[in-house]
Amino acid sequence: METYRCLVVEDSESTALLIKQYLTELTLYSEVSIASTYTQAARMMLHQPFDLIFLDVELNGTNSLDLLNTNRRLPPVVVMSAHNQYAVDCYDMDVADFLPKPFTKSRFLRGINRAMGIAIDKESVTVNESIFLKVGRRLNKFSFDSIDYVEAYGIYSKIHSNDKIVVVNEPIMVLEKRLPNRYFRRVHKSFIVNLNHISSYSQNTFYIDEMKIPIGISYRDDLPNIFNMLG
Structure with a gap:
């Protein structure tokens, strides 16, 4: 089964754990890493590849959008903030989606749709030549x-x-x-x-x-x- 690695850059523990829960439920993500500071995120990105990044704009008083201006090649990035004015800043950046806080699960899934090109719904996920369908509480893969x-x-x-x-x-x-x-x-x-x-x-x-x-x-x-x- 094709799986992905995700980095969640978020200083709110409750929000980070909620995102990790949503990603784990999809079963598409074999590894979900959490960074609470800009420095920690940059170090983790230096040592391992990621397929998707969720990036909170304001990290302990610093603006994390500088991370997008680095020379390194980044995977799709979903920017998150409770302040909608940052959506304007993201317009000219290479951002897959802007996710306003607080967000619903359906809006979160739409962010993954835009970032990864994966069709995700409440009960199914379509990726490449397969579909994940919900069987009970789990998503099972069917090619x-x-x-x-x-x-x-x-x-x-x-x-x-x-x-x-x-x-x-x-x-x-x-x-x-x-x-x-x-x-x-x-x-x-x-x-x-x-x-x-x-x-x-x-x-x-x-x-x-x-x-x-x-x-x-x-x-x-x-x-x-x-x-x-x-x-």
């Missing part, structure tokens, strides 16, 4: 290629993957939007199929090996496009 099909299961969905069935916390209508259209198509009110895994088909049915996936009447208008993609 797109491993998913055979998705089956509706009330307010949840069943992911059929590598002969296993995993119930995830998303309804099928939400997964239809989050799974990439180049791989997945909804062909029935209760089914989304991975086009690459269809082994054969008839007028009313797709087959994934021995599994029969019915084609819903309301989805048949899209069949010519799907058949063309299947060759």
